[in-house]
Amino acid sequence: MSKMHLKLTVNGEAHELLAEPRELLIHVIRERLNLTGPHIGCETSHCGACTVDMNGRSVKSCTVFAAQANGAEITTIEGIGAPGALHPLQEAFREHHGLQCGFCTPGMITRAYRFLQENPSPSEAEVRMGMAGNLCRCTGYQNIVKAILSAAAEMNTVKEAAE
Amino acid sequence: MIPAAFEYHRPTDLAAALATLGEFGDEARVVAGGHSLIPMMKLRMAEIGHVVDLQDIADLKGIRIDGTAVWIGAMTTQHELIGHQGLAAAAPILRETALQIADPQVRYVGTIGGNVANGDPGNDMPALMQCLDATFTLAGPNGSREVAARDFYEGAYVTLREDDEILTGIRFEATGGGQAYEKQKRKIGDYATAAAAAILKKDGTSCSAASIAMTNLSDMPVWSKAAGDALVGTACAAADIDAAVAAALGDISPNADNRGPVEFKRHVAGIIIRRAIEQAWARA
Numbered sequence: 001m002s003k004m005h006l007k008l009t010v011n012g013e014a015h016e017l018l019a020e021p022r023e024l025l026i027h028v029i030r031e032r033l034n035l036t037g038p039h040i041g042c043e044t045s046h047c048g049a050c051t052v053d054m055n056g057r058s059v060k061s062c063t064v065f066a067a068q069a070n071g072a073e074i075t076t077i078e079g080i081g082a083p084g085a086l087h088p089l090q091e092a093f094r095e096h097h098g099l100q101c102g103f104c105t106p107g108m109i110t111r112a113y114r115f116l117q118e119n120p121s122p123s124e125a126e127v128r129m130g131m132a133g134n135l136c137r138c139t140g141y142q143n144i145v146k147a148i149l150s151a152a153a154e155m156n157t158v159k160e161a162a163e
Numbered sequence: 164m165i166p167a168a169f170e171y172h173r174p175t176d177l178a179a180a181l182a183t184l185g186e187f188g189d190e191a192r193v194v195a196g197g198h199s200l201i202p203m204m205k206l207r208m209a210e211i212g213h214v215v216d217l218q219d220i221a222d223l224k225g226i227r228i229d230g231t232a233v234w235i236g237a238m239t240t241q242h243e244l245i246g247h248q249g250l251a252a253a254a255p256i257l258r259e260t261a262l263q264i265a266d267p268q269v270r271y272v273g274t275i276g277g278n279v280a281n282g283d284p285g286n287d288m289p290a291l292m293q294c295l296d297a298t299f300t301l302a303g304p305n306g307s308r309e310v311a312a313r314d315f316y317e318g319a320y321v322t323l324r325e326d327d328e329i330l331t332g333i334r335f336e337a338t339g340g341g342q343a344y345e346k347q348k349r350k351i352g353d354y355a356t357a358a359a360a361a362i363l364k365k366d367g368t369s370c371s372a373a374s375i376a377m378t379n380l381s382d383m384p385v386w387s388k389a390a391g392d393a394l395v396g397t398a399c400a401a402a403d404i405d406a407a408v409a410a411a412l413g414d415i416s417p418n419a420d421n422r423g424p425v426e427f428k429r430h431v432a433g434i435i436i437r438r439a440i441e442q443a444w445a446r447a
């Protein structure tokens with residue numbers, strides 16, 4: 001079958017490539033753009049390890065065809081923070097032991113990043129609802145929730161100081 | 164977990180989408196949010212030569228409320244349903260149901276049209292649509308027709324929609340009443356072991372109208388007229404609710420699967436139907 005011409009903006013950078021429509025977005029991101037932050041956990045739409053931000057929504061990129069993403073703006077964990085310039089969420093996950101093996105962490109943080117934009121001052125219950133699409137086999141979630149609440153408080157303080 | 168190859172189409176209006184379906188016949192399938200279809204294609208349980216993506220068709224999007232008349236475009240996502248204030252006021256049960264579907268990531272992309280057109284008995288919206296007595300609009304090569312949600316389902320993955328038809332929208336009358344959607348699932352994000360929708364109207368102390376429907380308790384959604392009839396004219400006392408639950412259980416035929424044997428499902432169904440009725444009555 002014919003390949004199609006794909007245009008994607010990933011972490012602010014424009015990319016053009018040829019891909020088969022059936023290719024999954026996670027494979028395009030990891031194998032063609034070499035952004036290996038988003039992980040493949042279950043590959044069956046359940047675990048959220050492959051979460052990326054697409055047009056302002058958290059999506060499981062193992063369940064999106066490359067073709068559907070044509071024209072999209074995508075942010076991966078690589079676009080959220082960088083070594084030496086960590087995002088407050090990344091700082092908070094480190095501070096509060098929000099990770100152990102780290103496999104789920106890129107998806108967790110990418111999801112939490114969008115969640116806090118929609119709800120900057122969530123309750124603990126709202127964090128748990130908002131993060132329900134991301135599974136972690138190590139931490140028992142307690143410290144992930146703590147980290148997100150702490151990052152929210154930190155981000156709100158920074159925002160207030162700027163105003 | 165890579166699906167078989169296909170040609171991809173992204174029409175920008177309904178006429179073009181219908182033309183593509185017409186051209187490729189049963190080799191073509193529309194994709195909405197893709198969160199039921201893509202997993203099936205990855206498992207190669209669905210082989211599709213032509214995928215017609217509906218995402219750029221503006222006419223399939225949006226929510227319109229005019230008095231009690233509600234129209235929801237097929238491509239409206241669960242996330243958009245949850246966030247819509249007018250809808251939360253007109254028919255709060257839609258928000259309550261949508262919040263119990265899958266998880267945030269799935270709700271950002273999964274559409275109401277895909278949920279009702281899919282025909283999977285595990286989908287939550289079909290029973291709700293039957294409870295609300297909603298009507299589906301189907302556009303095909305010879306124009307549009309309307310089908311009542313209560314008539315639309317014929318079996319697992321079998322509906323009255325023809326292969327060359329696209330579901331464009333859903334409409335219903337939002338006439339109030341106490342509303343509740345109760346769902347039992349093994350874990351967050353799971354399909355229902357049993358779920359029930361109830362809408363009850365109260366006139367003084369008695370129930371003047373009742374509509375009860377159920378999810379994943381047969382190979383299609385079940386609207387139980389008998390359960391509603393058991394409540395109308397009563398004060399929804401314990402014995403009346405017992406009778407309604409018994410009537411509803413008489414209308415289902417659950418299958419044994421990895422959510423449990425038939426006896427267990429009937430047991431859970433009884434509890435969930437009762438909770439939905441009690442909750443709806445408390446809100447009436």
Ligand SMILES: Cc1cc2nc3c(=O)[nH]c(=O)nc-3n(C[C@H](O)[C@H](O)[C@H](O)COP(=O)(O)OP(=O)(O)OC[C@H]3O[C@@H](n4cnc5c(N)ncnc54)[C@H](O)[C@@H]3O)c2cc1C
Nearest residue numbers: 195196197198199200265273274276277278280286287330
């Ligand atoms: C992890 C996970 C958990 C889930 N849990 C639940 C749950 O608890 N409850 C629940 O109800 N659902 C659940 N779902 C399914 C999810 O809600 C789907 O998104 C939904 O069933 C289908 O909507 P869609 O827009 O993704 O449709 P698609 O997957 O794009 O389409 C589904 C089917 O409907 C057809 N179709 C779609 N739109 C139209 C249209 N406008 N006209 C004609 N045919 C159309 C397609 O051709 C396809 O056959 C879950 C999914 C996942 C991945």
Ligand code: FES
Nearest residue numbers: 041042043048062
């Ligand atoms: S890898 Fe996509 S949800 Fe698990």
Ligand code: FES
Nearest residue numbers: 100102136137138
């Ligand atoms: S830290 Fe290991 S899976 Fe979450």
